[in-house]
Each structure stands twice: as structure tokens, then as C-alpha cells.
Amino acid sequence: MREIAYWQALNEALQEEMERDPNVFLLGEDIGVYGGAYGVTRGLLEKYGPERVMDTAISESAITGAAIGAAMMGKRPVAEIMYVDFMGQAMDQLCNQAAKIRYMFGGKFKAPMVMRTEGGAGRTLGAHHSQSLEHWFTGIPGLKVVMPSTPADAKGLLKASIRDDNPVVFIEHKMLYKEKGPVPDGDHVVPLGVADVKRQGKDVTVVSYSRTVLVALEAAKILEAEGIDVEVIDVRTLAPLDIKTIVDSVKKTNRAVVAHEACKTGGFGGEIGMQIIENAFDYLDGPVKRVAAIDVPIPKSPVLEQYVIPTKDSIIKAVKEALA
Amino acid sequence: MEEVNVKKEEAAKLLRQMYQIRFFEDKIMELLGQNVIDGGSHLYAGEEAVAVGSCAGIRPDDWIASTHRGHGHAIAKGGVISELMAEIFGKVTGCCKGKGGSLHLCDPATRNLGATGIVGANIPVAVGAALALKKDKSENVVLCYFGDGAINQGVFHESMNMAAVWKLPVLFICENNLYGMSGAVNRVTTTNDLYTRSSAYGVPGEAVDGMDVLAVKEIVMKYAEKARKGEGPSLIECKTYRYYGHSRSDPRAYRTKDEEKEWQAKDPILKFRSKVILAGIISEAVCDDIRAEVKQEIEDAVRFAMNSPWPKPEEVTEDLFA
Numbered sequence: 129m130r131e132i133a134y135w136q137a138l139n140e141a142l143q144e145e146m147e148r149d150p151n152v153f154l155l156g157e158d159i160g161v162y163g164g165a166y167g168v169t170r171g172l173l174e175k176y177g178p179e180r181v182m183d184t185a186i187s188e189s190a191i192t193g194a195a196i197g198a199a200m201m202g203k204r205p206v207a208e209i210m211y212v213d214f215m216g217q218a219m220d221q222l223c224n225q226a227a228k229i230r231y232m233f234g235g236k237f238k239a240p241m242v243m244r245t246e247g248g249a250g251r252t253l254g255a256h257h258s259q260s261l262e263h264w265f266t267g268i269p270g271l272k273v274v275m276p277s278t279p280a281d282a283k284g285l286l287k288a289s290i291r292d293d294n295p296v297v298f299i300e301h302k303m304l305y306k307e308k309g310p311v312p313d314g315d316h317v318v319p320l321g322v323a324d325v326k327r328q329g330k331d332v333t334v335v336s337y338s339r340t341v342l343v344a345l346e347a348a349k350i351l352e353a354e355g356i357d358v359e360v361i362d363v364r365t366l367a368p369l370d371i372k373t374i375v376d377s378v379k380k381t382n383r384a385v386v387a388h389e390a391c392k393t394g395g396f397g398g399e400i401g402m403q404i405i406e407n408a409f410d411y412l413d414g415p416v417k418r419v420a421a422i423d424v425p426i427p428k429s430p431v432l433e434q435y436v437i438p439t440k441d442s443i444i445k446a447v448k449e450a451l452a
Numbered sequence: 453m454e455e456v457n458v459k460k461e462e463a464a465k466l467l468r469q470m471y472q473i474r475f476f477e478d479k480i481m482e483l484l485g486q487n488v489i490d491g492g493s494h495l496y497a498g499e500e501a502v503a504v505g506s507c508a509g510i511r512p513d514d515w516i517a518s519t520h521r522g523h524g525h526a527i528a529k530g531g532v533i534s535e536l537m538a539e540i541f542g543k544v545t546g547c548c549k550g551k552g553g554s555l556h557l558c559d560p561a562t563r564n565l566g567a568t569g570i571v572g573a574n575i576p577v578a579v580g581a582a583l584a585l586k587k588d589k590s591e592n593v594v595l596c597y598f599g600d601g602a603i604n605q606g607v608f609h610e611s612m613n614m615a616a617v618w619k620l621p622v623l624f625i626c627e628n629n630l631y632g633m634s635g636a637v638n639r640v641t642t643t644n645d646l647y648t649r650s651s652a653y654g655v656p657g658e659a660v661d662g663m664d665v666l667a668v669k670e671i672v673m674k675y676a677e678k679a680r681k682g683e684g685p686s687l688i689e690c691k692t693y694r695y696y697g698h699s700r701s702d703p704r705a706y707r708t709k710d711e712e713k714e715w716q717a718k719d720p721i722l723k724f725r726s727k728v729i730l731a732g733i734i735s736e737a738v739c740d741d742i743r744a745e746v747k748q749e750i751e752d753a754v755r756f757a758m759n760s761p762w763p764k765p766e767e768v769t770e771d772l773f774a
Contacts, residue, residue: 153587179587185617190576190610197517197580200565203587205580221607224570225577233558233566234548235771270772293774 129310134276137283137311138168138244138300142206144315145290146176149204152290155182155191156208156244165210166246166305188217192243196226196295199241204290212247212299213256215264226295227270240293242286248339248389249426249437250303258426258433260338260390265297266367266399272296272320273366277341279309281364284318292320301339323370325377329359332383332447335374335400337363340387340419340438347443358447366396374400375407382413383450389437392420417446456731458666463728464742466508466665470500470721471746472533473524477696479750480523480540480554484700488758489541493554496524498695501720502627503528505668506595506690510676515563515585516595517578520555521627521694522567525597530562537753543760550763551771565594571632572598572605575624579611582620582685593621593679595672601632603646609653612685616653619684623675624650626689627662633698634706650687662690663720693718 132140146152154169160183163170173181184191188209195205209215215222222243229239249258265273272294276282282300289296326341327348334344341362348358359377363369378384384404386397401416419438427433458466477497483489496503503524507516518525526536531547539546540554547559558566565581568574578596585592602608603626615622626646630637638644650657656678660671668690675686693715697704704712729736 182618185610185613187610187614189607190579190614193573193576193607193611194580194583194614197565197577197582198584198587199580200577201515201581201584203584220570220573221576225568225573229566230774231772232548232552232556234546234551235774236548236558236560237566238774240774272773 129312131308132279132311133306133308134279134282135166135168135305137279138286139170141283141286142169142172143175145287146180151202152204152206153180153182154206154208155184155195157184157186157210159183159208164208166302169208188214189221192218192221193225195241195243196221196229196239199239200229200237204240206242206244206290209243209245211257212245212261213259215245215261219264222271222295222297223268227268230294231270238293239295242289242296242298244298244300246300246302248301248303249433252428252430252433254428255425260388260421262299262366263390263394263396266396270295271367273299274320274364275299275338275366276364277304277338277362279307280311280316281318281324283311284316285320285364287317288320299338303339318364320365321368321370322365323373324362324364325359325373326362327358327360329357329381331357331381332385332450333359333361333374333377333381334385334387334443334447335361335363336387337366338389340389343438343440344387344443347440347447350440351444351447356447356451363400369400369403371403371407374404378404378408379411382411384412384416385419385443385446385450386416387419387438387443387446389421391423392418393423395420414450414452417450419443419446456727456733458728458733460733462508463733464738466504467721467725467728467739468742468746469504469528470665470724471743472749473497473500473503473527474721475746475750476523476527476533476537479754481696481700483754491553492699493540494521494699495694495696496521498715499524499627499629499662499692501665501668501724502625502662502690502692505665506625506672509669509672510593510595513563514592514595514676515565515581517565517574517581517597518557518567519574519597519599520567520569520571521599522557523554525567526557526559526564529559529564531557531559531564533749534753534756538757538760541757541760542762543757544763545756545760549767549771572602572607574598575602575608575611578622579615579620582615582622583618585621586618591680593623593676595623595625597625597627599632600626600628600630600637600646601635603649604640612650612653612655612687615685616655619682621679622685623672623679624685624687626687627692628689629692629694631698631706636706645689647687647689655685655687657687657689659689659691662692663718663723665720665724
């Protein structure tokens, strides 16, 4: 299978959906000539013109609101918010309007829109350009939340998100854009709400998403040499969460570790862990362990930044604790 | 004598709609006081000429985006009064199946994009709807209602800028009723003339007597035609007054009884009614008939709402996702 980078996979998804459906259009800051801060919309302005690739002012709230209004009228906007850290500016529109439009209007309107953004640490950009904030959105009924870890999932999940009739928060990871991986040819669509077992194993289940999945897979490889067989589950879609795949795995391994880059307190790992306990308590041979960022803003210093977020060593340590 | 530029049939319609809003709101206040309905309602009484005049200035297939004080918009756009009433009761026969309430009336059939409980939050939504119309090369426009309070929200500025840059067919209708809850316009801003804000965005802005239904209609028609021709957005400030407090628990300590009386002397319904009678467009008897019919219509709507079933608990998770 051909290998392409995560950003190219996203770019392909956008192009294919724009070809397929004339109602799909893009709006956001610096997505035109600049091609997006991380290059995802490269070449699309030239191909589709300024009416479908719309550069906006630095107005995250109006970008989001405009996407909502257009979506209510039958368009399928894909809005880009350059950093998830900037979502604070868009939160009212996203959480009070987009998420609730269908419900509070008794099903009379829908808002089929995608909010593409990216998050995560790793580029030593400091506290306002490195956060993982997915748990802001998972606490709002009415939003779907997607966080792909591989190029294939990035493409397939973005296509599914654009075709979905609901608001989808699609969070990419800044350290994944250059990662290459196999991506099937043709109309590759990955359904929302389906987790993926990225590595089969029998001793312990590590549940993760986004870049931390790759970290977990590295950790699993090291642990394999020590005779520990780790199963790695990539939830891919946080909302709706495919708890069945997670629980089935835990019933098999009887041990669970949840790993993500967001801070530990209030992070989505708490939700996953609790759902494991609710659904598979009798199968657990030990406490569910969490690996997450330390509860501080992401610091600038590369030394401190790496210390704050999960690493393969911290995942290895948690796996061993889960097995102890 | 003042020339009154309205035909008989339209005069009757404008009067009927203003009565519908007034009696609807009076009835809601009464029912709230009797604890027949729960929750809050932000009442539109006093501002009828704004909603009715502006909706008369656009076409039936044009769109509106409403506010927390939105009953009047929904009625003026042609919403079914019994369904609006039932929604405020929280009944399943309401326009949002009882899931929205007073703050979230909507109606795609009459092209009402709905109301929001967050001040100013529908402004970018209206801009997005106008963007969709422009993409479709439609001749339709969007009326975006908001109050004097919303004009100080950041999103107003973001949205007006965006609409101006893209020359979108949206009319920003600022209902300046002088108070954002208790905050007087001239205490929270440096001007009473909010229409001047548009100049920063290269958008035409104009103020109008928001107690004069025909004046509102005329100015909206003018800017709607410009918007249809691709000339972009406008800001229309309607100077008006809400008769009731911000909500039912508001004792209105921030304004005087004299001020209330001054505005009530300019009542949009009485003013229009006497104007059309005096000009011989419709007779006093016809006006009285309309008034009586609307009174009955509101009573019927209340009966409909009261007799309607509550939503079933199992419906609570319906309509979350499409």
C-alpha cells in the first residue's frame, strides 16, 4: 500500500469531499495562499478558488458562527481553528449554538459542520500553542469528537466527519503531520464511533488516542522484549465512544491503562477509566492506571515540556504497575 | 394631514400582527404571575413595530435570526401562535417539541433560524446563513435581530466585519430599547446612537423610529433591496422601548415611571391604529374587530397549550443527533 503523510491524507480527504459534494467549503485563518499553519489546505485555493477556500480575519467566534449558519442552510462547512488553544474564542458558538441547535429546536434544524483544529505538545511552543483540550468538548452533548493517530485514520475519519450531519470537532496533532503511513486508495471512509485495536495483546490493555497511541505502540514493543504482551486500543472517536471494544479487550486482559496527553485531572482518561470500571469491574485484576500530562500549563523549555507529557517510559511504568 | 402610505389589506395585517404580539406577551405575563407557566420569558411588548415592520419589509422566503426577546420575531415572521404558546409551556405540541422554550423558538417553515439565550450569539449565525444564500446566488436576505446589549459583544464586531468583507446579504437590526437588562445604553457605551458603529466596517448605518411600523418597514425594504443587489450588509438601529422589565423578576429600578409613560405615549399600536383610521384606510370598527379576533386567538392558543400533552420522558434523548 502507498504511504503518505498525515497532512497529505487530510488534504486528500478535503479534496475528495470537495469534489464529491459542492456544498463542502472551507473557511479559516490563513488556509488560502498560506495553505494552513500546518499545511493541510496546501494547493486547495488554487484548485477550488476563493469561494470554496475562504480566508477569514482572525475571528474564531465569527468563523464558527458562520459555519453554523451556513450549515443550518444546507452547506457543509469545514472550519479550521489554527490551534485548539484558540478554541476558547469559539466556545460559545460551538458549545452553546452548534451543539444544541438540533436538540433545542426539536430536531427542526441540523448543523453538519466540521471544526478542524490541532493540538498537543512537542514543538516547545509554550502554554498557548501546545494544549490538549478534548475534554472541553466531550462534556458537551451534541458534539462529536474525533482524534486520529495515523494517516489512514486521519483521511477516513475526516471524510466521515464531513459526511456526518452533526457538528464534529476534529482534533489533529501537530507532531503527526509529517508522520507517514499506509493509506488505502479510493474512497477510504472510517466510520465515527468505532475504536481500532492497533496492536493485539493478552496481558494488558492500553487505551489511548492521537499521538499517544504511537507512544503506546513504542512502549508495547519494548515490553514485548520483556515478555509483556500489550494490547493497544486507539479509540479514534472520543464522542461517541466505542466502549464495547475497550471492555471486550479488558475482559480478555483483565488489566487496563489509559494514556493521553491532556492533563490528568478532568482529562478524558477519567471517563474511559470509569466506564471500564462500570462495565468490566469483575474482570479487573487490578486498578485502572492513568498516564496523562502533569496538571500544569505546558511549559516552554524542551526539558520541562517532555517531562510534563506521557512518554514511552511513563507508559511502561504504568503497564508494570497495572500488572503488579 | 400626514400621508399614510399603506394599503387597506396590509394595514390590517400589520395591525393584526402587532396586536398578536402585544396580547401574546400580556398573556404570558399574566400566566407567569399565576404560575401557570414556569421559567422565564423576555417580553417584546412595546417593540412590536420593529418585528412587524421589518418582517413586512422583506419577502416571506427571506430569513430571520432571533434573540432571547424573540416571541415578537417568531409571530411577525408568521409562526403558528398556538405552537409558539405551547412551546413556552414546554408542551410536546410546541414548535420545538417542548425542548426549547421561550428562549429558543424556531421555525424553518417561516424561515426563522431560531432564537438564542446568549446575547449576540446569533449574529455570526445570521452571517453564515447569508453566506450560504450568497453561495447559492439567492436573492434572499437575512434579518439579524439583536439588542443594544449585544452590540458590545466581541462577536458583533467580528461578524459585522466578516459580512462587510464578503458583502453578504444580511441586515443587522439593532433593537435599541435603551437597557441591557438594567445597563442603560449611555452608561455602558459612549453614545446613544448605536448605528454609528457600522462606519468602522464601511457599512451603511441608519437609525429609525422603532415605534413606527411603516418607517421600520420602509428602511428595511431599502436596505434589503441593496443587499439583494449584492451591495452587502447594513446596520439599522430601531429606537424602541420594552414595556415590561427584562424578565418577570425585574422591578425596573433603573428607569422612572415618567420615562415609561413617555414611551407608552408613543405606543406603536395606538399610533398606527389612529393613523390609519384618521387617513380613512381602515375603519375604527374594523380595527376593533381585529383586536377582538386576536384576543380570542390568544385565548385559543392558551387553551391549546394547556390541553396539550407533556413530552414523554423517553423522548428526552431524541433529536440530539441527526
